[in-house]
Amino acid sequence: MLSWHSRSFSHQVGIVIFTSAAILVGxxxxxxxRLESTTWLTAIREQASELMEITALTSASDLHDQKHxxxxxxxxxxxxxxxxxxxxxxxxxxxxxxxxxNGHIAAHSDPQNNPVGLPYSGKMPVNNRPIIPLGMNIHWxxxxxxxxxxxTPINFGGKVIGQVVAEFDTTPLQEERSRRYRNFLFFIPLxxxxxxxxxxxxxxxxxxxxxxxxxxxxxxxxxxxxxPGLIARKDEYGELGRAIVYADKRIWKNNKDLxxxxxxxxxxxxxxxxxxxxxxxxLDCVFMFEPQGFKFTYVNRGALEQVGFSAEELLxxxxxxxxxxxxxxxxxxxxxxxxxxxxxxxxxxxxxCHKNGDLIPVEILLQYVYFxxxxxxxxxxxxxxxxxxxxxxxxxxxxxxxxxxxRERTSRVQAQARIIDQAHDSIVTTDLDGVVRTWNxxxxxxxxxxxxxxxxxxxxxxxxxxxxxxxxxxxxxxxxEKGVHDTEVVMxxxxxxxxxxxxxxxxxxxxxxxxxxxxxxxxxxxxxIQRETELKTLTERLKASNKELEAFSYSVxxxxxxxxxxxxxxxxxxxxxxxxxxxxxxxxxxxxxxxGAQRMAALIDDLLQLSRIxxxxxEFKRVNLSLLAQNLINELRSGSQNxxxxxxxxxxxxxxxxPLLLEVMLANLIGNAWKFTGQRDHASIELGxxxxxxxxxxxxxxxxxxxxxxxxxxxxxxxxxxHGLDQFEGTGIGLATVQRIVNRHGGIVWAESELGKGATFYxxxxxxxxxxxxxxxxxxxxxxxx
Amino acid sequence: MVSRQRxxxxxxxxxxxxxxxxxxxxxxxxxxxxxxxxxxxxxLDYFTGQGKFSQRDTSVLPGVVLLDLKxxxxxxxxxxxxxxxxxxxxxxxxxxxxxxxxxQDIITSYELGANSYVRKPVNFGSFQNTARQLGMYWLDSNxxxxxx
Numbered sequence: 029m030l031s032w033h034s035r036s037f038s039h040q041v042g043i044v045i046f047t048s049a050a051i052l053v054g055x056x057x058x059x060x061x062r063l064e065s066t067t068w069l070t071a072i073r074e075q076a077s078e079l080m081e082i083t084a085l086t087s088a089s090d091l092h093d094q095k096h097x098x099x100x101x102x103x104x105x106x107x108x109x110x111x112x113x114x115x116x117x118x119x120x121x122x123x124x125x126x127x128x129x130n131g132h133i134a135a136h137s138d139p140q141n142n143p144v145g146l147p148y149s150g151k152m153p154v155n156n157r158p159i160i161p162l163g164m165n166i167h168w169x170x171x172x173x174x175x176x177x178x179x180t181p182i183n184f185g186g187k188v189i190g191q192v193v194a195e196f197d198t199t200p201l202q203e204e205r206s207r208r209y210r211n212f213l214f215f216i217p218l219x220x221x222x223x224x225x226x227x228x229x230x231x232x233x234x235x236x237x238x239x240x241x242x243x244x245x246x247x248x249x250x251x252x253x254x255x256p257g258l259i260a261r262k263d264e265y266g267e268l269g270r271a272i273v274y275a276d277k278r279i280w281k282n283n284k285d286l287x288x289x290x291x292x293x294x295x296x297x298x299x300x301x302x303x304x305x306x307x308x309x310x311l312d313c314v315f316m317f318e319p320q321g322f323k324f325t326y327v328n329r330g331a332l333e334q335v336g337f338s339a340e341e342l343l344x345x346x347x348x349x350x351x352x353x354x355x356x357x358x359x360x361x362x363x364x365x366x367x368x369x370x371x372x373x374x375x376x377x378x379x380x381c382h383k384n385g386d387l388i389p390v391e392i393l394l395q396y397v398y399f400x401x402x403x404x405x406x407x408x409x410x411x412x413x414x415x416x417x418x419x420x421x422x423x424x425x426x427x428x429x430x431x432x433x434x435r436e437r438t439s440r441v442q443a444q445a446r447i448i449d450q451a452h453d454s455i456v457t458t459d460l461d462g463v464v465r466t467w468n469x470x471x472x473x474x475x476x477x478x479x480x481x482x483x484x485x486x487x488x489x490x491x492x493x494x495x496x497x498x499x500x501x502x503x504x505x506x507x508x509e510k511g512v513h514d515t516e517v518v519m520x521x522x523x524x525x526x527x528x529x530x531x532x533x534x535x536x537x538x539x540x541x542x543x544x545x546x547x548x549x550x551x552x553x554x555x556x557i558q559r560e561t562e563l564k565t566l567t568e569r570l571k572a573s574n575k576e577l578e579a580f581s582y583s584v585x586x587x588x589x590x591x592x593x594x595x596x597x598x599x600x601x602x603x604x605x606x607x608x609x610x611x612x613x614x615x616x617x618x619x620x621x622x623x624g625a626q627r628m629a630a631l632i633d634d635l636l637q638l639s640r641i642x643x644x645x646x647e648f649k650r651v652n653l654s655l656l657a658q659n660l661i662n663e664l665r666s667g668s669q670n671x672x673x674x675x676x677x678x679x680x681x682x683x684x685x686x687p688l689l690l691e692v693m694l695a696n697l698i699g700n701a702w703k704f705t706g707q708r709d710h711a712s713i714e715l716g717x718x719x720x721x722x723x724x725x726x727x728x729x730x731x732x733x734x735x736x737x738x739x740x741x742x743x744x745x746x747x748x749x750x751h752g753l754d755q756f757e758g759t760g761i762g763l764a765t766v767q768r769i770v771n772r773h774g775g776i777v778w779a780e781s782e783l784g785k786g787a788t789f790y791x792x793x794x795x796x797x798x799x800x801x802x803x804x805x806x807x808x809x810x811x812x813x814x
Numbered sequence: 815m816v817s818r819q820r821x822x823x824x825x826x827x828x829x830x831x832x833x834x835x836x837x838x839x840x841x842x843x844x845x846x847x848x849x850x851x852x853x854x855x856x857x858l859d860y861f862t863g864q865g866k867f868s869q870r871d872t873s874v875l876p877g878v879v880l881l882d883l884k885x886x887x888x889x890x891x892x893x894x895x896x897x898x899x900x901x902x903x904x905x906x907x908x909x910x911x912x913x914x915x916x917x918q919d920i921i922t923s924y925e926l927g928a929n930s931y932v933r934k935p936v937n938f939g940s941f942q943n944t945a946r947q948l949g950m951y952w953l954d955s956n957x958x959x960x961x962x
Contacts, residue, residue: 585914586884589936593913594830597938601837622937629936633915 038235042227049223057212065205069198072119073178076196077166079106079113080180084192087126088184091134096144099126099135106194107137118201122175124194126182134190148193174199237265245272313410315347318403319367319396322347322359325405334390334412336383347408352381363406366396380410389413454529454550457536460543462487462504474529474552476522487548490519492526507533507546516553528557574643581643585636592632595625627759634761637692638746641768646686653681653694653726657715660695664702673705678716681726685773685793693769696762697728697789703756704732704787723792731786735779743779766791820846820953823876825857825893826911827885831934835880835911838942844949849876854888857881858896861903878907878952881928883919891922898927905958909948 032040083106090098103124110121125136127148136142169177175197182190260266307314313331317324327342335342335350348359365371373395379387391411398404448455454471458464463486467479475482475490482489491499495518507513512534519527529550536545599618602610610618654677661675683690698713705711714729735743735750742748746764766789770777773793781787822845826832836848851857857879859865863872879897883890890910897903909930910923920931932948935941 582914582916585916587913589913589934590828590831592936593834593934593938593941596936597830597834597837597941600938601834626936636915 701730842946
């Protein structure tokens with residue numbers, strides 16, 4: 029069973045309203061019921077009394093006169109009147125009678141059963157005497173709950189002569205009452221239900237704003253935004269809502285203030301605690317002592333550890349006790365400016381005395397603090413500087429070492445700088461914009477500009493204006509892109525003359541790897557360029573003279589030979605056609621003329637060949653030397669069939685060179701061998717190869733006349749002959765041609781001989797890749813193959 | 815109708831060489847006729863029947879042309895080009911007789927269509943041999959398309 033206050037307000041209100049309504053309805057019903065039945069009863073009685081009294085009044089004279097029929101009419105009137113009365117339907121007149129003073133029936137509503145003269149036998153006891161005393165109009169007597177008796181005395185002549193007795197039936201009233209009960213019982217549940225419903229609605233109507241207020245409060249409590257539903261109402265609930273909101277604002281503000289105050293307080297407390305803890309735990313030593321007598325008032329952990337005393341011990345000591353190096357007078361002088369307020373703090377170095385007698389070097393920061401409501405005091409913050417002293421010493425040593433190192437490095441750097449400065453090449457550094465930063469001696473010499481005049485200027489100042497585009501696009505740009513760059517440039521000397529230089533450029537980087545500048549090494553290649561130019565001119569000139577030579581050679585071969593042919597031809601014509609007119613001497617002379625002409629022709633041919641060797645371009649091919657030699661020998665053999673010459677040719681000797689020139693060379697060598705073995709009965713020519721100084725060397729050996737080695741150096745000169753023409757014919761150009769061919773191949777040729785014992789000619793050519801030269805005169809090659 | 819005769823056309827500007835060549839050819843007695851012209855222009859006149867050859871029957875062609883390269887006016891090489899360009903003479907045997915043995919001359923001569931290249935030797939004896947062989951070969955042995 030729930031207690032009253034644990035029920036919800038709406039329950040409470042509901043119960044109160046419902047109960048009140050129920051009581052009200054019940055009470056009203058009860059009262060109404062009761063009141064109505066009483067009223068009706070009273071109304072019935074009054075009516076009945078009235079009727080009775082009227083009857084009694086009207087029947088008095090008839091009774092006295094014994095006019096019984098009259099009396100009966102009166103009764104009949106009474107009955108009719110009763111039936112017509114207002115309350116007539118609620119009761120019925122069951123019977124009525126008029127009795128005489130003896131109690132005998134004078135008239136009765138039912139005359140058949142109750143004849144006149146008979147004693148009254150009704151339910152109401154009627155005495156002979158009038159029952160009702162004088163003065164009383166009527167007398168009532170209820171008959172259980174079915175009805176009542178009524179008696180009214182009949183007065184005549186101041187005496188009671190009879191009475192009217194009536195029996196009323198109130199059953200209709202009872203029935204009416206029962207009907208009302210039924211109605212009531214029927215309506216009560218309806219009413220109760222209606223009441224309950226109304227109560228429920230009422231409760232809701234009453235409590236809804238309360239709930240709204242509650243939820244508002246809840247939401248306010250949660251810090252939610254106020255919904256203006258409630259506070260917009262104009263009634264008491266609106267006031268409540270506004271009051272809540274107002275209260276809420278106040279509460280919030282108070283709460284916030286309180287929280288802030290609390291937070292500030294907590295923080296202050298924490299800070300204070302931390303500060304004290306920190307101070308306590310700080311390894312730096314904090315001492316506090318009184319201004320008079322210097323007795324310690326506070327020492328922290330660091331202080332205790334430093335001097336080795338316990339807190340109790342130390343708090344019983346004075347500041348001077350642990351500073352053996354300072355006496356009282358000195359101390360007084362030391363603290364004087366603090367006490368006077370001239371200085372905020374004093375810092376000094378001294379030594380603290382440990383409990384065990386050790387002296388500790390310390391640095392002390394001393395302050396004098398005073399507050400309005402507290403005793404003033406000294407605060408000393410003491411730092412152990414043993415380590416610092418040691419480090420200072422070490423640092424000093426290091427410093428000394430470092431200075432030494434720096435001196436050495438400096439001298440080394442200076443030496444390097446001197447090297448750079450004295451380097452022959454120009455070495456110039458610039459920043460990334462190209463502004464000169466350093467300028468060595470080489471640069472001074474190269475450009476003829478002293479460093480002082482160059483540093484700070486843009487590097488473009490050593491370039492002619494027309495080269496500035498090149499400098500920007502071909503020098504600086506590729507350098508910045510690639511980090512290094514090599515190129516050849518044209519710069520200018522202070523005197524305006526051009527400088528041809530090869531520059532090697534690289535970017536300079538700092539320790540973080542960021543490019544900070546450029547360095548350029550310039551190598552003066554003016555001489556080279558000049559040489560190249562000269563060489564070019566020379567080549568041009570050479571080409572021109574070559575051309576001239578060609579024309580000359582052509583002219584020589586063509587024109588010089590024509591007269592010789594005429595000389596020879598006509599001499600022969602003379603000899604043959606004019607035989608008879610010439611004597612022996614004449615013919616001999618003509619023969620000599622012819623010999624001279626033919627020799628000159630041979631000379632011309634040899635000279636032409638020699639010059640052609642110099643002029644023609646080389647074409648390198650693999651040449652079978654053995655085959656070539658064999659062919660040459662065969663040719664020689666067919667040319668002079670009377671000679672017996674043994675030829676020993678090493679097979680499959682190969683050499684790389686110009687096939688035509690090699691043939692000319694070999695023809696000369698073998699031709700010489702053939703020629704100079706002409707006087708041998710067993711002539712022998714040998715062609716072979718051997719290794720000399722690691723190189724393949726070919727040789728042509730013969731067992732011919734040979735030569736004196738003292739002429740070996742002259743052997744290869746043009747027109748140099750070692751034998752008389754009468755001995756061996758020849759122009760003296762053959763070996764010169766050989767040497768020129770070998771030289772053109774980059775090889776060497778030499779000869780060894782002993783007079784009378786034959787000669788050996790050696791030659792070796794450098795090894796080459798077969799197709800080293802592609803640029804050849806194809807026409808000549810074609811022809812050579814024809 | 816073109817007919818070839820045992821005629822040798824010698825194109826030579828040097829009178830000495832001309833005399834010697836004619837002498838050598840005559841000694842071997844090969845040709846019926848040795849016609850001599852002094853330069854390329856005359857040679858062209860010979861073929862076209864102009865100038866001093868206006869009376870010549872141009873339908874008659876020589877059996878071989880002996881040609882020196884170094885000629886005044888129209889050079890020997892140009893002459894070869896002309897002969898080869900003319901439909902009538904394009905198969906005419908041409909033997910270059912030159913003092914030079916310059917390779918370039920030899921190559922160019924062959925390129926232009928010379929049939930042979932002979933260097934005039936200084937030794938006249940050799941030259942006589944050469945001339946005889948030339949005559950015999952080109953006039954007797956060699957065949958050319960008839961009526962071309």
